[in-house]
Amino acid sequence: MSVLSDRKPIIGFSCGDINGIGIELIIKVLSDSRVLDICTPVVFANNKAINFYRKTMPEVNLNFTIIKDSSKINPKQLNLFNCWEEDVVITPGEMNDIGGSYAIASLSVASEALKAGKIQGLVTAPIHKKNIQSSKFNYTGHTPYLKALFGVNDVLMLMVAENMRIGLLTEHVAVKDVASVISKDKIISKLHLMNQSLKRDFGIIKPKIAVLGLNPHAGDEGLIGKEEIEIIKPAVTEAKRKDILCFGPYSADAFFARGQHEKFDAVLALYHDQGLIPFKSLSLGEGVNFTAGLKAVRTSPDHGTAFDIAGKGIADETSTRQALYTCIDIINNRVEFDIQRNNPLKKMSSAVVANAVDEKISED
Numbered sequence: 001m002s003v004l005s006d007r008k009p010i011i012g013f014s015c016g017d018i019n020g021i022g023i024e025l026i027i028k029v030l031s032d033s034r035v036l037d038i039c040t041p042v043v044f045a046n047n048k049a050i051n052f053y054r055k056t057m058p059e060v061n062l063n064f065t066i067i068k069d070s071s072k073i074n075p076k077q078l079n080l081f082n083c084w085e086e087d088v089v090i091t092p093g094e095m096n097d098i099g100g101s102y103a104i105a106s107l108s109v110a111s112e113a114l115k116a117g118k119i120q121g122l123v124t125a126p127i128h129k130k131n132i133q134s135s136k137f138n139y140t141g142h143t144p145y146l147k148a149l150f151g152v153n154d155v156l157m158l159m160v161a162e163n164m165r166i167g168l169l170t171e172h173v174a175v176k177d178v179a180s181v182i183s184k185d186k187i188i189s190k191l192h193l194m195n196q197s198l199k200r201d202f203g204i205i206k207p208k209i210a211v212l213g214l215n216p217h218a219g220d221e222g223l224i225g226k227e228e229i230e231i232i233k234p235a236v237t238e239a240k241r242k243d244i245l246c247f248g249p250y251s252a253d254a255f256f257a258r259g260q261h262e263k264f265d266a267v268l269a270l271y272h273d274q275g276l277i278p279f280k281s282l283s284l285g286e287g288v289n290f291t292a293g294l295k296a297v298r299t300s301p302d303h304g305t306a307f308d309i310a311g312k313g314i315a316d317e318t319s320t321r322q323a324l325y326t327c328i329d330i331i332n333n334r335v336e337f338d339i340q341r342n343n344p345l346k347k348m349s350s351a352v353v354a355n356a357v358d359e360k361i362s363e364d
Contacts, residue, residue, distance in 0.1 A: 017100060018103065019094050020125075021306045023052075029320050029321045035078075035324070040075045045082075046088070049090060052090050065079050068081070070116075070118040092311025114296045126306070150294050154190070155291050156194055159290075161288065163284075164267070167275070168268075168275050169186060175271065208265050209247070211268045212267065212269050213227075218250060232270075252274050276302075288319065289323075
């Protein structure tokens with residue numbers, strides 16, 4: 001993890017479903033006082049909810065300042081922004097409307113703070129897609145909600161780990177509907193977002209992207225479906241004309257089995273499980289969900305509410321901690337990228353590096 005000199009970004013945390021493991025994970029991550037050396041954390045929840053879960057972990061020491069105004073954020077301490085004042089019945093492990101409604105209460109306040117620039121990054125704890133649905137929230141998850149809130153044309157759900165990055169063409173779409181929503185334009189749009197994100201958010205000068213096929217064996221030249229021939233290959237060809245270094249479509253099973261993902265900076269998967277199964281299997285519990293395409297930075301752990309272990313104090317906070325680190329890294333990378341673009345001497349040095357890399361590849 002890299003941190004730019006004296007900059008210490010303000011990072012918000014939405015609490016997720018109050019009956020899930022979200023608050024426990026936040027407490028575990030932020031109880032480490034060293035977090036204050038790299039960011040100013042603000043938890044959007046309620047002090048009684050925090051204290052409820054803190055009592056289940058007597059060995060964890062957590063101190064915070066309660067605020068009701070974003071202008072009162074204390075850079076030297078954990079800040080708790082009270083999103084509600086009323087008493088709420090918390091029932092760990094139970095999926096109910098209460099858990100969902102207060103998850104959205106936290107998310108909405110935190111997201112508005114992110115959009116207004118009062119915080120520089122947001123780490124979202126897990127929500128459950130069923131109990132969050134209401135007249136105020138009609139989205140399948142964080143990603144489409146943030147897309148609508150920020151008013152952007154497209155975003156990319158990008159799963160990030162030390163050893164791989166996998167973006168999703170379609171997110172929470174039923175398998176029977178996947179083929180019908182795949183299009184050439186959609187693939188090109190996601191490839192563009194991925195390419196730009198790899199450059200600005202991850203500091204990769206010349207990203208190399210793999211695109212997976214939809215059908216088994218990538219269609220076997222049209223024998224098992226024609227999407228590869230009629231949609232995916234033409235999209236890859238056109239994306240190359242737009243200076244996106246992409247290749248494919250590859251057969252998904254052989255691609256990961258042979259470790260080909262290690263040869264690329266990122267992979268575009270066509271549907272949820274095609275990307276998430278290998279990612280969660282290979283990311284060693286340190287995976288992070290990042291929403292590429294937003295003006296602000298949002299990350300989250302790569303798992304759900306885990307109602308089965310909620311309230312037991314045994315949830316593993318590794319992915320949430322990594323989501324925080326990734327959030328900070330991306331903020332810093334964007335600052336560095338923008339500085340380089342505004343400084344012709346730095347841009348020139350970057351071009352020299354890129355040319356040197358190309359020459360080395362040619363020699364090999």
